[in-house]
Amino acid sequence: MVQERVLPAFSASPSQISREDGLVVYEDMVLGRTFEDKCAEMYYRGKMFGFVHLYNGQEAVSSGVIKAMRSDDYVCSTYRDHVHALSAGVPAREVMAELFGKATGCSKGRGGSMHLFSAEHNLLGGYAFVAEGIPVATGAAFQTKYRREALGDESADQVTACFFGDGASNNGQFFECLNMAALWKLPILFVVENNKWAIGMAHDRATSQPEIYKKASVFDMVGVEVDGMDVLAVRAVAQEAVARARAGEGPTLIEALTYRFRGHSLADPDELRSKAEKEFWFARDPIKRLAAHLIEQNLATDEELKAIDRKIQATVEDAVQFALESPEPNPADLYKYVFAED
Ligand SMILES: Cc1ncc(C[n+]2csc(CCOP(=O)(O)OP(=O)(O)O)c2C)c(N)n1
């Protein structure tokens, strides 16, 4: 069997996370998982169309990074974007309605699964092309710095988190944007979710240096690897990177070692990954791991966590009901929202 790349266990000190923050992060991860499981059900029942890419297994990355940021910070995603949107605060109702192509969706039903967007929540979008979000996020980080330094706007201290996959890290835009971000010390976190696969291409077969975080050093940027199945480890790394960005000390490249628990998309029979590999990673389920930590540290009881699970189940059921009852976009509005003034 291939040796899996894992890091030594991160030992969270008891003061690592408060009860309050621990429960916020737990709830966010459960929301991500429950939402995605419901998507699979709705997709197979014919309620949504096109490609749908689920995030199961990777929740610690979204929750660990985004819940370490402020609500006015920016988040930029990929086509695997539902959970980033939820962590960024887009209501489950609006995300589900978007997946159903309804007018009440966060992109008014125009985008669907791969194009979630919310100006209100500073969600810069999901992007269907691999690596397409990286220059957009770099631009967002640039405008923050420009507003602050060129226009003298003291309130412009937002940080941008840019999420993308291991496959995207072989794309030219990744290197160009890392160069500019380091050169201009932009307030941005480049978060690579290394889930070992780009559809059916194993990361180790596609790149000459599989340790992606090392690619930061040639740009004189900080690069860190982190256990992407441990939300407390991700959170600790993210907090440090956010503080660095906010202080004007520049970007960070974070490589989170993670795994997707389902196929590439709901159309993928997932036959290329070995059973042994899947089982190795299933055993590292980030939600179970955080639950165990919270109980062990007496930060929460099993019953409290189960109550959160039930609450989230109801939130997701409500989102489906809302999406089902919502209207389709009006054909007369076909040209609406094409230009910014709409
Ligand atoms: C520019 C471009 N090339 C190819 C594709 C087809 N494609 C869609 S997803 C994907 C794999 C990307 O893998 P990765 O970046 O690791 O993200 P993951 O799906 O693992 O989250 C490819 C090649 C695309 N969407 N865009």
Ligand SMILES: [Mg+2]
């Ligand atoms: Mg990948």
